[in-house]
Amino acid sequence: MRALGERARAAARVLARAETAAKDAALLAMSAAIERNRAMLLAENRKDLEAGARQGLDAAMLDRLELNDARLASMAEGLRQIAALPDPVGEISDLKYRPSGIQVGRMRVPLGVIGIIYESRPNVTADAAGLCLKSGNACILRGGSEAIHSNRAVAECIQEGLKQAGLPADAVLVVETTDRAAVGELVRMKGHVDVIVPRGGKGLIERISGEATVPVIKHLHGVCHVYIDERADLEKAARVAFNAKCQRYGTCNTMETLLVHHAVAEQILPMLGRMYREQGVELRVCERTRAILGDAKPATEEDWYTEYLAPILSIRIVDDLDQAIDHIAQYGSQHTDSIVTEDITRARRFLREVDSSSVMVNASTRFADGFEYGLGAEIGISTDKIHARGPVGLEGLTSQKFVVLGDGHVRS
Amino acid sequence: MRALGERARAAARVLARAETAAKDAALLAMSAAIERNRAMLLAENRKDLEAGARQGLDAAMLDRLELNDARLASMAEGLRQIAALPDPVGEISDLKYRPSGIQVGRMRVPLGVIGIIYESRPNVTADAAGLCLKSGNACILRGGSEAIHSNRAVAECIQEGLKQAGLPADAVLVVETTDRAAVGELVRMKGHVDVIVPRGGKGLIERISGEATVPVIKHLHGVCHVYIDERADLEKAARVAFNAKCQRYGTCNTMETLLVHHAVAEQILPMLGRMYREQGVELRVCERTRAILGDAKPATEEDWYTEYLAPILSIRIVDDLDQAIDHIAQYGSQHTDSIVTEDITRARRFLREVDSSSVMVNASTRFADGFEYGLGAEIGISTDKIHARGPVGLEGLTSQKFVVLGDGHVRS
Incomplete structure (x- = not known):
């Protein structure tokens, strides 16, 4: 997992400065790859469904796990929609002159490396990768073991898109192991991972926020x-x-x-x-x-x-x-x-x-x-107090640093 | 500590809806109380200085610990400056109509309860209390044991100010015990404390961010x-x-x-x-x-x-x-x-x-x-990625929730 974290960190530096056009090209290429590889995706998904049925997953779980033509079309459409959203990265706001003569403003920047931990639904793989990419973040995706074939197949389409756009393959890393300990390690890799977004049932989210030392963007439940x-x-x-x-x-x-x-x-x-x-x-x-x-x-x-x-x-x-x-x-x-x-x-x-x-x-x-709300898409909803509250879109995957412009100004 | 946390939480609810005028009146009354009680403050500080000298604190530490007329004047002036800053709480931004007919915007709101952990400098007691109060947050202050008399004396002036303005005394709670375990408990009271701001040397900050399960706004060092x-x-x-x-x-x-x-x-x-x-x-x-x-x-x-x-x-x-x-x-x-x-x-x-x-x-x-940077005052500097980066002023002690206005609108 640490090696994965280092690869993601290196990719994050490249992504942070990637041009909007390259990120959008990758998103459109991913979308096209999903449409082109429909048969392969359905075949891989079938393996998960059959294994799930053998393991006795309930009907609701199997339904969440299933890919079909409509769901693949909506995955592909989701990526095109993310491509069409404005790029939040690099936006400078509130640039003002101060009495000292310097100009001070804020620049919106990616968080860095985002860890996404989710259950069953293979569409999260494409959604989350798309949102992280557009916001200039590398991501490490850890889906449920019951969806491993589907997630790998979607990841292949994502890799194809990154490659076509000349972006680093490590921008989207899929954890291949179904070992549970990997999750425990991922959520404690301060320095390698900047934020964790768990998506799934209350049990998953409680477990993760209990273990995590990396900040978590989450909501436990909605009463x-x-x-x-x-x-x-x-x-x-x-x-x-x-x-x-x-x-x-x-x-x-x-x-x-x-x-x-x-x-x-x-x-x-x-x-x-x-x-x-x-x-x-x-x-x-x-x-x-x-x-x-x-x-x-x-x-x-x-x-x-x-x-x-x-x-x-x-x-x-x-x-x-x-x-x-x-x-x-x-x-x-x-x-x-x-x-x-x-x-x-x-x-x-x-x-x-x-x-x-x-x-x-x-x-x-x-x-x-x-x-x-007009955020375009969301990676989740936060009921935490700090950073982002409510639906978290591209902006919630960024923060703002200060930029200062001077002309040789010094402090007296 | 839990009882303290519950009192702070109750006060936070009152503070979140306190009017700007009441908060500013409290800040000005605190400032006046510090100026009026100068002799008492210096006498209490002398106890800490004498105990510190006996315990062999070094000259730099004793200097940080010392209050004098100039430092008291600057504490009082700092509170007046915070009173003069615009109130960030309740500010609504980006309120826009959506195609569905609802209006969606964001409202700036306090974080809730802020835990401040700091060393020696008694002026932090007044500064931190002032910033938390103006931003509508209750705070729990835990100063160094070497400054306990000074901090208690400053806290008395703060309580006087809160009382005069009709705000709850529990809005600013000073941890009276010098027991180290109290800090360990404070930084793990999720649910009672919304964010921890440690102020002091690298050792203190490393220890706290290592132990904390509550989110921490911090910077370790500046290279x-x-x-x-x-x-x-x-x-x-x-x-x-x-x-x-x-x-x-x-x-x-x-x-x-x-x-x-x-x-x-x-x-x-x-x-x-x-x-x-x-x-x-x-x-x-x-x-x-x-x-x-x-x-x-x-x-x-x-x-x-x-x-x-x-x-x-x-x-x-x-x-x-x-x-x-x-x-x-x-x-x-x-x-x-x-x-x-x-x-x-x-x-x-x-x-x-x-x-x-x-x-x-x-x-x-x-x-x-x-x-x-024009933030008015800062509670600290953050080198973390999420929430606030750089100098953290009043705005960094708040977050934004979504507000939605409709006219009986429903989702179709």
């Missing part, structure tokens, strides 16, 4: 809230609260707990309760909510902390905005929370006081996403 | 370079190279190694050599430099890695810009490096390719400083 305020437009409230839960169940920005101001609870909950039940969403509710939706299951303390990732929703009636904010501070995961209100003062308070990576007014939590 | 290019204006080169070494020896942004393009070495080195020697600077040089400055001491491999913090300078002649950049990549500490050249292409390459927190053209490395 997202919608709070329907006393001053909400109830039509908008129903629309947002329904979409936030039902548009997709398994995503981290799906609402898991609905908070409702007591003054509007009797008006809106019966209608919302019906809508959820028609969708087959199980409700787990506080006592006051039970008084309105008689037959719903009582929520336990544990429920308020839970990311269901399933058609289950907990509902709590609160006394006021303060109690809603307190609930989110106590039980939330600092991912995404939304208020529905027409009251600008309450909206402003919610935006300022809720300490989550995305805070929203009158919008579905499902919007918390790199594409929806 | 800063000036590279005099073939196309340099030699008059500027001499001025910059002299200032970068001799304006102050003990600071992290002082030049430790001078790199000179071979084509101008014979012209400039004899003059520079004279200037340094007149200042009593010891030179340690490469073989080619020795051929020009015959009597200088040969540099060892170790010298190129060394931060002297003293009137010692290593000098190396290089073949070209590439060799200069390679030298800096290998031996430097990613702190501050400067090129002297009139050639814009070489200047642009140096700015882009040298991966240091500050890169400069025709300016003394001594400018790498929060005040000189």
Whole structure:
């Protein structure tokens, strides 16, 4: 692993100064290679699928592992989209003259070497390599052992693209070993790796952030809230609260707990309760909510902390905005929370006081996403406090150094 | 320590939404309290100085520990300056409409709880508390045991200021125990502490970043370079190279190694050599430099890695810009490096390719400083890659969350 780290570091220096045109040419060549090698990719993927079926992987896992024509097309399209994004590297901002006569500004620069650790989905190999490359970073990719053939095959297409564009092959390194100890080593290689991005289930992410000494960009889970305020437009409230839960169940920005101001609870909950039940969403509710939706299951303390990732929703009636904010501070995961209100003062308070990576007014939590935010693509979502919060796109894979321009200036 | 962490976390929530006027009032009241309590502060400091003398602290250490009228005045003035800085918290930037109809922007928010670990200088207590407060963060301050009376006395003035402004006393917590284990606990209290800023010698910082599981904003050392290019204006080169070494020896942004393009070495080195020697600077040089400055001491491999913090300078002649950049990549500490050249292409390459927190053209490395950069004040300098690089001011103690504004928008 250390040898791999040194190769990545050397490649990172070349990539940091690579021209935008070369990086884009590589991305387009990778995309073309994936389209050209469709048969090979599907054949290699089949080996993983067969091995997975023999090992008894469950249906959801096999589904995540599978490549097909549509998924390959979207992998290739993803790389073309990254090529079309503006290059963040080298951007100079805030260049200003200081009283001493020097000009001081900031230049956006790559982080260096990024370690990506992920499970099953082979498309991450192409996505992550593309984002790291465009942001001028070398990357070390460590996919799940169950996807090893697929990942190797995708890596071949990536290597072809790098070669065609004259960029170093070591810019994208795929860890070939399926040895688990390799991960433990990767996340502790300070000096060789600048940041680790784990992508996968909560178990993987907890394990990695527990072991890592290299900084980690991650989110553990998404316990997202919608709070329907006393001053909400109830039509908008129903629309947002329904979409936030039902548009997709398994995503981290799906609402898991609905908070409702007591003054509007009797008006809106019966209608919302019906809508959820028609969708087959199980409700787990506080006592006051039970008084309105008689037959719903009582929520336990544990429920308020839970990311269901399933058609289950907990509902709590609160006394006021303060109690809603307190609930989110106590039980939330600092991912995404939304208020529905027409009251600008309450909206402003919610935006300022809720300490989550995305805070929203009158919008579905499902919007918390790199594409929806206009970042182009995301390598992940961060619920950490330092560096990047929320969806992490190309900019989150860079930082800013200071540039100083003088004309022989010295300090007195 | 955990109880302390919980108190700090609760205070952080209040501070995050505190109005600018309240924070500024607290800073001014702290400043006034320091001026009013001068006699008490000097008396408490005297206890530390006497204990230090008894324990045999060296003269430099005792000097750092000492408070006097001038130092107290500058502590008070520092707090007034922080009050005068613009409040970074709540600033919304890049608020743009997306095709879906939602508006997406970023809001600057405090990090939460900051742990500051520092040695001897009691002025850090006031500086750090002021910067954390203005940026909306609670802080836990752990000073050196040798300064415990001084730090407690300064903390009293800080508490007085917080009280007068109606802010929670727990916004600034001073660790009263001198037990070393407390530091080990503080730097591992993920969940209670959001970032650690160590301030002090290399030993302290190495120990802390080795133990910490909480993210650390730090720089280990400053091996800063000036590279005099073939196309340099030699008059500027001499001025910059002299200032970068001799304006102050003990600071992290002082030049430790001078790199000179071979084509101008014979012209400039004899003059520079004279200037340094007149200042009593010891030179340690490469073989080619020795051929020009015959009597200088040969540099060892170790010298190129060394931060002297003293009137010692290593000098190396290089073949070209590439060799200069390679030298800096290998031996430097990613702190501050400067090129002297009139050639814009070489200047642009140096700015882009040298991966240091500050890169400069025709300016003394001594400018790498929060005040000189217009940040107002700095809590430290970071040579890390993620979050903040270079001098860290108020903005470095914040991050940005996403804000989304809609009108009942849902995702389709």
